[in-house]
Amino acid sequence: MKKELLKILREKKPLVHHITNIVTVNDCANITLAIGALPVMAHALEEVEEMVSAADALVLNIGTLTNEQVEAMIKAGKAANRLKVPVILDPVGAGATKLRTQSSKKILEEVKISVIKGNSAEISILAGKGGKIRGVESQSGADDISEAAKDLANAYNVVVAVSGVTDIITDGKRIAYVKNGHPMMGTVTGTGCMLTSVVASFCGVCEDYFAATVEAFVAFGIAGERAAQSSNVKGPGSFKVTFFDEIYNLTPEIIEKDKKVEYE
Amino acid sequence: MKKELLKILREKKPLVHHITNIVTVNDCANITLAIGALPVMAHALEEVEEMVSAADALVLNIGTLTNEQVEAMIKAGKAANRLKVPVILDPVGAGATKLRTQSSKKILEEVKISVIKGNSAEISILAGKGGKIRGVESQSGADDISEAAKDLANAYNVVVAVSGVTDIITDGKRIAYVKNGHPMMGTVTGTGCMLTSVVASFCGVCEDYFAATVEAFVAFGIAGERAAQSSNVKGPGSFKVTFFDEIYNLTPEIIEKDKKVEYE
Amino acid sequence: MKKELLKILREKKPLVHHITNIVTVNDCANITLAIGALPVMAHALEEVEEMVSAADALVLNIGTLTNEQVEAMIKAGKAANRLKVPVILDPVGAGATKLRTQSSKKILEEVKISVIKGNSAEISILAGKGGKIRGVESQSGADDISEAAKDLANAYNVVVAVSGVTDIITDGKRIAYVKNGHPMMGTVTGTGCMLTSVVASFCGVCEDYFAATVEAFVAFGIAGERAAQSSNVKGPGSFKVTFFDEIYNLTPEIIEKDKKVEYE
Numbered sequence: 021m022k023k024e025l026l027k028i029l030r031e032k033k034p035l036v037h038h039i040t041n042i043v044t045v046n047d048c049a050n051i052t053l054a055i056g057a058l059p060v061m062a063h064a065l066e067e068v069e070e071m072v073s074a075a076d077a078l079v080l081n082i083g084t085l086t087n088e089q090v091e092a093m094i095k096a097g098k099a100a101n102r103l104k105v106p107v108i109l110d111p112v113g114a115g116a117t118k119l120r121t122q123s124s125k126k127i128l129e130e131v132k133i134s135v136i137k138g139n140s141a142e143i144s145i146l147a148g149k150g151g152k153i154r155g156v157e158s159q160s161g162a163d164d165i166s167e168a169a170k171d172l173a174n175a176y177n178v179v180v181a182v183s184g185v186t187d188i189i190t191d192g193k194r195i196a197y198v199k200n201g202h203p204m205m206g207t208v209t210g211t212g213c214m215l216t217s218v219v220a221s222f223c224g225v226c227e228d229y230f231a232a233t234v235e236a237f238v239a240f241g242i243a244g245e246r247a248a249q250s251s252n253v254k255g256p257g258s259f260k261v262t263f264f265d266e267i268y269n270l271t272p273e274i275i276e277k278d279k280k281v282e283y284e
Numbered sequence: 285m286k287k288e289l290l291k292i293l294r295e296k297k298p299l300v301h302h303i304t305n306i307v308t309v310n311d312c313a314n315i316t317l318a319i320g321a322l323p324v325m326a327h328a329l330e331e332v333e334e335m336v337s338a339a340d341a342l343v344l345n346i347g348t349l350t351n352e353q354v355e356a357m358i359k360a361g362k363a364a365n366r367l368k369v370p371v372i373l374d375p376v377g378a379g380a381t382k383l384r385t386q387s388s389k390k391i392l393e394e395v396k397i398s399v400i401k402g403n404s405a406e407i408s409i410l411a412g413k414g415g416k417i418r419g420v421e422s423q424s425g426a427d428d429i430s431e432a433a434k435d436l437a438n439a440y441n442v443v444v445a446v447s448g449v450t451d452i453i454t455d456g457k458r459i460a461y462v463k464n465g466h467p468m469m470g471t472v473t474g475t476g477c478m479l480t481s482v483v484a485s486f487c488g489v490c491e492d493y494f495a496a497t498v499e500a501f502v503a504f505g506i507a508g509e510r511a512a513q514s515s516n517v518k519g520p521g522s523f524k525v526t527f528f529d530e531i532y533n534l535t536p537e538i539i540e541k542d543k544k545v546e547y548e
Numbered sequence: 549m550k551k552e553l554l555k556i557l558r559e560k561k562p563l564v565h566h567i568t569n570i571v572t573v574n575d576c577a578n579i580t581l582a583i584g585a586l587p588v589m590a591h592a593l594e595e596v597e598e599m600v601s602a603a604d605a606l607v608l609n610i611g612t613l614t615n616e617q618v619e620a621m622i623k624a625g626k627a628a629n630r631l632k633v634p635v636i637l638d639p640v641g642a643g644a645t646k647l648r649t650q651s652s653k654k655i656l657e658e659v660k661i662s663v664i665k666g667n668s669a670e671i672s673i674l675a676g677k678g679g680k681i682r683g684v685e686s687q688s689g690a691d692d693i694s695e696a697a698k699d700l701a702n703a704y705n706v707v708v709a710v711s712g713v714t715d716i717i718t719d720g721k722r723i724a725y726v727k728n729g730h731p732m733m734g735t736v737t738g739t740g741c742m743l744t745s746v747v748a749s750f751c752g753v754c755e756d757y758f759a760a761t762v763e764a765f766v767a768f769g770i771a772g773e774r775a776a777q778s779s780n781v782k783g784p785g786s787f788k789v790t791f792f793d794e795i796y797n798l799t800p801e802i803i804e805k806d807k808k809v810e811y812e
Contacts, residue, residue, distance in 0.1 A: 035419050042306050042570050043577055043589050049307055049473035054520050059473065060377070060419030061307050064350045067381035074380065074418060086592045113588070116602065117595035154602060155563050155588030207796065209577035209587065255793030256582050264521030268471065299683050306570050313571055313737035318784050323737065324641070324683030325571050328614045331645035338644065338682060529783030532735065 025226055025235045026272050030056035034076030034224025036217060039063045039093050041083025041112065044210030048079070051214040054267040055239070057221035063089060068096035076224035078105055080131075081213055082123055083112040083156070090123045097131030106134035106223040110216040113156040114138065115145035128176055134229045135179040136172065137216045140165050143182045147172040158184075166195060179229045181219065183212060187237045191230040198234065199280035200241025202248040207256035208263070215240050218267075238279045243267045245278070289490055289499045290536050294320035298340030298488025300481060303327045303357050305347025305376065308474030312343070315478040318531040319503070321485035327353060332360035340488035342369055344395075345477055346387055347376040347420070354387045361395030370398035370487040374480040377420040378402065379409035392440055398493045400436065401445040401480045404429050411436040422448075430459060443493045445483065447476060451501045455494040462498065463544035464505025466512040471520035472527070479504050482531075502543045507531045509542070553754055553763045554800050558584035562604030562752025564745060567591045567621050569611025569640065572738030576607070579742040582795040583767070585749035591617060596624035604752035606633055608659075609741055610651055611640040611684070618651045625659030634662035634751040638744040641684040642666065643673035656704055662757045664700065665709040665744045668693050675700040684740075686712075694723060707757045709747065711740060715765045719758040726762065727808035728769025730776040735784035736791070743768050746795075766807045771795045773806070 035058045040048055045061055052059035062071040065088070072078050078100045080093045100107045109131075111124035124146055127133070136146070140161030144151030147169070149162035162168035166188055173180040173192035182188040187198040205211045218240050222232035243266040250266075253259045299322045304312055309325055316323035326335040329352070336342050342364045344357045364371045373395075375388035388410055391397070400410070404425030408415030411433070413426035426432035430452055437444040437456035446452040451462040469475045482504050486496035507530040514530075517523045563586045568576055573589055580587035590599040593616070600606050606628045608621045628635045637659075639652035652674055655661070664674070668689030672679030675697070677690035690696035694716055701708040701720035710716040715726040733739045746768050750760035771794040778794075781787045 037419070041589075043573050045307050046310060046473065046574060050520065050524075053471060053473055058419055058421055060380070061305075061348055062377070062381070063348060064383055066351065067383040070381040070383075071419075084589055084591060087594065113590070116588070117590070117598040119592055119595040119598075155565070155586055155599075157586055207581060209574065209581055254790075255796035256578065257789040257792030257796075260578075260792075261521040261525055261789055262518075264524075265519030268519035268521075301683070309571050310574060310737065314784065314788075317735060317737055322683055322685055324644070325569075325612055326641070326645070327612060328647055330615065331647040334645040334647075335683075525785040525789055526782075528785030528788075532783035532785075 024272055025222060025232065026239065026270060026275060029221060029225045032225045033058050034221060035060060035074060036077045036079060036220045036224060037062065037072050037075035038079040038217065039068065039089065039096055040079060040081035040213065043083055044213040047210045047214050048217040050264060051267060052217045052221055054264050055218050055221050057224060063092050065092045065095060068092050069099040072096045072099050072105060073103060075105055077220040078107045079216055079220045080107060080127060081110040081112060081216060082120060083213060085120065085123055090126065093127055094130050097127065101132045106229060107131055108135045108137060108216055108220040108223060109133045110213060111136065111138050111142050111146060113153065114142040115151055115153040116155060121145060133176060133178050134223060135181060135219055135233050137181040137219055139183050139212065143172060143180060144168050170195065179233050181233050181237065183215060189230065189233050189237060194230055195284045196234045197282045198237045198241060200238050200245060202244040204248045204259045205244045208260045234281060238281060239270055239275055242275060242278045243270055288536055289486060289496065290503065290534060290539060293485060293489045296489045297322050298485060299324060299338060300341045300343060300484045300488060301326065301336050301339035302343040303332065303353065303360055304343060304345035304477065307347055308477040311474045311478050312481040314528060315531060316481045316485055318528050319482050319485050321488060327356050329356045329359060332356050333363040336360045336363050336369060337367060339369055341484040342371045343480055343484045344371060344391060345374040345376060345480060346384060347477060349384065349387055354390065357391055358394050361391065365396045370493060371395055372399045372401060372480055372484040372487060373397045374477060375400065375402050375406050375410060377417065378406040379415055379417040380419060385409060397440060397442050398487060399443040399445060399483055399497050401483055403447050403476065407436060407444060407446045408432050434459065443497050445497050445501065447479060453494065453497050453501060458494055459548045460498045461546045462501045462505060464502050464509060466508040468512045468523045469508045472524045498545060502545060503534055503539055506539060506542045507534055552800055553750060553760065554767065554798060554803060557749060557753045560753045561586050562749060563588060563602060564605045564607060564748045564752060565590065565600050565603035566607040567596065567617065567624055568607060568609035568741065571611055572741040575738045575742050576745040578792060579795060580745045580749055582792050583746050583749050585752060591620050593620045593623060596620050597627040600624045600627050600633060601631060603633055605748040606635045607744055607748045608635060608655060609638040609640060609744060610648060611741060613648065613651055618654065621655060622658050625655065629660045634757060635659055636663045636665060636744055636748040636751060637661045638741060639664065639666050639670050639674060641681065642670040643679055643681040644683060649673060661704060661706050662751060663707040663709060663747055663761050665747055667740065668710055668712050671700060671708060671710045672696050698723065707761050709761050709765065711743060717758065717761050717765060722758055723812045724762045725810045726765045726769060728766050728773060730772040732776045732787045733772045736788045762809060766809060767798055767803055770803060770806045771798055
């Protein structure tokens with residue numbers, strides 16, 4: 021079944037409601053469309069509950085948070101919880117400022133999150149294991165990042181996904197290591213945010229959020245590899261363009277053939 | 285004269301003031317430049333009246349509205365009315381939430397709009413004929429969408445433009461059907477918003493807003509067709525890049541040759 | 549030493565904190581990455597002081613300002629001053645509205661700015677020499693723009709950089725004329741903002757802000773020239789993509805070979 025998750029996604033075209041940052045919001049909308057889902061961006065306190073009621077997944081991305089936006093996130097998140105809509109949290113820059121760390125924790129306390137997706141530093145910091153972040157870029161995480169991810173997963177009963185050279189996805193019991201991806205992805209701003217949108221798109225059609233998240237990371241990484249190999253790519257500008265094309269052109273067969281996942 | 289509208293636009297370089305959403309604001313600025321006009325984005329309550337006083341057209345796009353932004357839209361719109369600057373309304377997601385439906389209606393009541401541009405569901409809902417929208421994507425509109433568009437046009441004495449496989453533009457009396465365009469345009473977020481910016485650019489140089497809107501839809505659709513035919517296009521990433529190039533490279537001759545318009 | 553500034557930048561990877569506009573924020577992040585620095589965008593009043601304390605440079609860009617955002621800029625700017633972090637001001641649209649002119653002046657009064665980067669009209673207006681701006685595009689500046697720039701530089705003890713066909717950079721004593729660049733850069737929105745981000749990136753690794761600014765303008769202009777010459781470029785869409793690639797692929801050798809600077 022998992023093999024065909026992308027096919028299901030493209031048939032069902034899940035609606036992914038985003039409350040996200042001003043930096044990468046356009047990229048998030050486009051990647052959601054490219055993978056086969058339907059994006060909608062809405063953050064006004066007056067409409068988030070109503071918008072999420074039509075959605076199949078909700079993304080909360082704190083990349084350029086304000087207190088008012090966090091309030092809207094919590095309101096939308098609680099509505100999503102009532103409606104059994106999965107909520108994906110991207111705690112961008114947690115650890116860089118108190119506002120980001122505390123807002124991430126507040127959201128985790130008040131909303132039942134389905135998946136937390138962050139880099140090594142963000143996840144380590146939220147797991148209480150230290151970590152160092154510079155702006156929104158991870159400098160270092162916990163010594164044993166897999167263990168930190170598992171702890172966080174168990175603490176909040178949530179899937180935790182850590183992006184990195186090897187990605188780590190865990191629900192506290194199962195753990196998957198994804199080795200797809202390419203360094204060029206780090207030359208473009210917002211690939212992390214876009215990955216979160218793709219995770220949400222898969223979670224919108226698969227209640228096993230662990231499996232959905234693994235599939236999203238694999239698909240995303242493979243598209244990155246394929247884009248990087250394209251003869252048209254001369255730098256981050258052309259890489260980004262080609263990456264969108266490759267996400268759009270992914271098939272279940274390509275994913276099956278190129279996936280590099282190990283389970284523990 | 286209509287044949288040369290693009291030429292006039294590029295000579296006069298109308299200034300198009302946008303109060304618009306955070307998702308596609310960059311694309312709207314770039315498409316406005318590419319067609320030959322000059323964009324400016326300004327939404328602070330303290331400056332919108334002053335900014336619109338220098339403008340040749342005003343875009344009000346509610347894609348990520350807040351109550352405060354709607355207030356700025358109405359303030360700018362009223363100033364535009366006093367100065368005879370055309371106001372183009374894009375009621376993104378009207379029908380998806382009460383905030384969007386009511387804000388669209390409020391703007392229509394308080395500001396004299398020149399052109400409303402929406403998809404089938406948005407226009408049907410504003411015409412009071414029902415319609416179904418998912419996020420910001422039209423699922424279905426009125427049974428007779430031409431009739432609904434005409435009704436709305438007559439109710440507010442406005443040009444109504446409905447984007448779709450066949451676009452419909454009406455001033456309540458005249459009606460035009462535009463068959464230019466390509467399905468790839470739906471794979472990129474914000475083509476609807478960009479079209480609104482192009483409509484505003486043409487309205488900034490032509491007081492016959494019906495004719496200006498038809499010309500904008502034709503030009504936009506032709507650029508989409510030409511981009512889709514390019515051998516460089518492998519998916520939505522490269523399509524979008526090529527689409528900007530094609531808008532920039534349009535000529536009155538290309539428009540005349542490729543236009544597919546029928547009048548009723 | 550100046551010859552190797554790009555090399556130093558790429559080794560040190562300065563963190564550039566932006567408080568900037570919603571139109572070009574994504575482009576600013578990507579250009580900062582492409583030149584070799586690290587962008588972070590954060591504007592909440594509650595976190596700007598903390599974020600800037602980790603930064604090597606601060607960009608204040610008023611492209612879509614609000615009063616609240618200006619407050620955050622001043623708070624961040626004052627913190628930057630205490631920490632000796634250079635502050636780069638881009639007074640986008642100064643002269644177009646009172647809000648923009650007054651906010652630019654307020655920032656200049658309350659924060660010790662290191663570099664002001666604007667077009668001819670913006671700089672002339674801030675220098676008190678008149679100037680005409682349409683939206684955010686310069687129509688005309690002071691008769692003697694070099695003199696106006698020098699006056700402004702001396703009034704605030706700041707480096708002033710004026711973008712144009714020939715760019716002018718002055719610290720009030722020294723003056724440099726940069727002739728690199730290409731008209732295609734004007735077909736893409738946000739090249740001005742992106743240049744400001746690149747100036748900040750260089751200032752983040754070089755305390756001689758005059759030299760850093762000259763180097764940034766030269767590098768930026770050369771990348772524009774190289775992109776414009778690429779056979780892949782068919783219009784502003786492909787130009788923009790190629791421009792990011794060229795910024796990324798710049799080397800100290802290319803800069804040394806192609807630079808066109810004259811000092812007075």
